[in-house]
Amino acid sequence: MRATRRSFLLGAGLAGAGALAGVRLGRATGTEQQLIAAPRSFALAGATATDGWGYADVFPPPTLRVKRGETLRVRLVNRLPEHTSIHWHGIRLPNRMDGVPYLTQPPVEPGAEFVYEFSPPDAGTFWFHPHCNSIEQIGRGLSGVLVVENPDDPPFDADIVCLYRDWHVDDAGKFTAMTTDEGAGRAGTMGGFHTVNGVSAPVIDVPAGGLVRLRLLNLDNARIITAALAEQPAWIIAIDGNPVTPVAFDQWQMGPAMRLDLALRAPDREGASFALMNTFLAQPLTLATFRTAGPAKSGRPDQPPPLPASPIPRPDLDHAETLPFSFSASSATALDPQDQLPDLSALQAALGSKEPVADILCRPQRIFWAINQRPWPGQTGSRIPPPLATLTRGRTYVFELINTTPHTHPIHLHGHTFLVIESNKRTVTPYDTDTVLIHTKERVKIAFVADNPGDWMLHCHIIEHQDTGMMGYVRVA
Numbered sequence: 001m002r003a004t005r006r007s008f009l010l011g012a013g014l015a016g017a018g019a020l021a022g023v024r025l026g027r028a029t030g031t032e033q034q035l036i037a038a039p040r041s042f043a044l045a046g047a048t049a050t051d052g053w054g055y056a057d058v059f060p061p062p063t064l065r066v067k068r069g070e071t072l073r074v075r076l077v078n079r080l081p082e083h084t085s086i087h088w089h090g091i092r093l094p095n096r097m098d099g100v101p102y103l104t105q106p107p108v109e110p111g112a113e114f115v116y117e118f119s120p121p122d123a124g125t126f127w128f129h130p131h132c133n134s135i136e137q138i139g140r141g142l143s144g145v146l147v148v149e150n151p152d153d154p155p156f157d158a159d160i161v162c163l164y165r166d167w168h169v170d171d172a173g174k175f176t177a178m179t180t181d182e183g184a185g186r187a188g189t190m191g192g193f194h195t196v197n198g199v200s201a202p203v204i205d206v207p208a209g210g211l212v213r214l215r216l217l218n219l220d221n222a223r224i225i226t227a228a229l230a231e232q233p234a235w236i237i238a239i240d241g242n243p244v245t246p247v248a249f250d251q252w253q254m255g256p257a258m259r260l261d262l263a264l265r266a267p268d269r270e271g272a273s274f275a276l277m278n279t280f281l282a283q284p285l286t287l288a289t290f291r292t293a294g295p296a297k298s299g300r301p302d303q304p305p306p307l308p309a310s311p312i313p314r315p316d317l318d319h320a321e322t323l324p325f326s327f328s329a330s331s332a333t334a335l336d337p338q339d340q341l342p343d344l345s346a347l348q349a350a351l352g353s354k355e356p357v358a359d360i361l362c363r364p365q366r367i368f369w370a371i372n373q374r375p376w377p378g379q380t381g382s383r384i385p386p387p388l389a390t391l392t393r394g395r396t397y398v399f400e401l402i403n404t405t406p407h408t409h410p411i412h413l414h415g416h417t418f419l420v421i422e423s424n425k426r427t428v429t430p431y432d433t434d435t436v437l438i439h440t441k442e443r444v445k446i447a448f449v450a451d452n453p454g455d456w457m458l459h460c461h462i463i464e465h466q467d468t469g470m471m472g473y474v475r476v477a
């Protein structure tokens with residue numbers, strides 16, 4: 001990439017510069033990594049400093065990389081003024097490592113630490129973020145990319161992470177409102193400063209003639225994008241981390257939290273360029289430009305070899321139980337009386353916590369949305385309703401996800417990778433994912449084996465929808 005000072009400071013994810021700013025991150029080799037969640041000053045809008053929150057002094061923090069099956073051990077140190085946690089989005093891991101305060105672990109209080117340790121079973125492009133007060137915590141910059149490598153992946157000449165997100169900042173780099181009732185009750189409150197790897201429309205070098213793997217991530221809190229490449233053929237090789245048989249790429253709609261791995265052969269000519277676009281907008285927007293550099297690599301195939309499949313259990317559709325989940329607006333104005341404050345000392349004992357579990361609601365609660373008529377607002381908080389459903393461990397379930405609203409919702413299930421099998425509105429070639437977009441009036445069927453015991457969140461990943469009621473969990477027992 002072109003090393004302007006700004007792109008150097010902010011583009012750590014591009015350059016893979018794990019040594020920047022003394023951040024102890026990089027390849028996991030069984031040793032412990034540290035993520036310090038703390039107030040950080042980012043240079044987002046020009047030279048102006050933005051008072052962000054981050055895991056490193058640059059945004060994005062250096063990509064965490066681990067080999068499939070190896071142990072990733074990450075110590076979260078909380079230097080924020082409020083409690084936090086880390087959820088490892090898309091990773092099939094033990095429930096107590098899932099990072100949902102109150103539900104799967106005690107909140108990590110200011111000054112406290114928590115060690116996450118797990119061995120990701122599936123290779124691919126994943127990410128991590130807090131699971132409390134996420135409008136603000138993610139909005140201010142707490143998120144990062146986790147790449148799980150498979151030693152059996154075919155070789156690429158370049159492996160490039162492109163993390164898309166908007167920021168709610170003004171021209172002076174000061175944060176503006178990250179949520180409004182109007183946005184939360186509709187499609188979300190959009191940020192106006194669009195970035196890839198923390199930089200507005202960066203230019204990213206790719207090896208001329210090289211076989212390039214692009215890992216696109218939409219880590220925005222609200223915006224749905226349609227990713228497209230201008231004048232450059234490419235293949236989709238993985239969706240939301242999960243390998244697929246390579247298929248020609250035209251464009252792909254990505255809601256918040258969704259990922260797409262593309263493979264392409266860069267033009268042979270040095271200095272040639274092509275753009276990553278968001279064509280969702282009436283006026284398509286260039287998100288990043290790729291430019292070829294170096295002597296052309298010769299003999300690279302035009303079409304990429306497939307990635308090895310992930311060991312995801314195959315659903316047994318002949319013996320599946322179907323459960324409906326309707327995603328709707330909510331007319332509720334108060335919490336359900338069934339939602340009891342849990343017995344906090346019992347929760348403390350169940351979670352094996354030495355510290356008392358504090359009764360803190362993350363933010364005042366607004367209710368606009370519900371799942372199966374049940375709103376659960378407030379980003380978990382300490383108020384935990386009964387599960388939306390209790391699943392028998394080892395059985396196959398088909399969830400029928402029904403959108404009765406005029407908006408699109410990216411629906412995410414924790415702890416399991418599911419197969420999208422059918423929609424009433426479009427033809428689906430079944431694929432594995434952890435987050436699926438449900439359009440207005442759409443009914444989408446997903447199937448999975450409930451093989452991972454615990455309480456697993458099911459929610460919309462437009463964070464304001466999640467925070468204002470479109471959240472629940474299923475119990476696998």
Ligand code: C2O
Pocket residue numbers: 087089129131257412414457459461
């Ligand atoms: Cu990306 Cu409930 O999470």
Ligand code: CU
Pocket residue numbers: 408409410460461462465466470
């Ligand atoms: Cu939603």
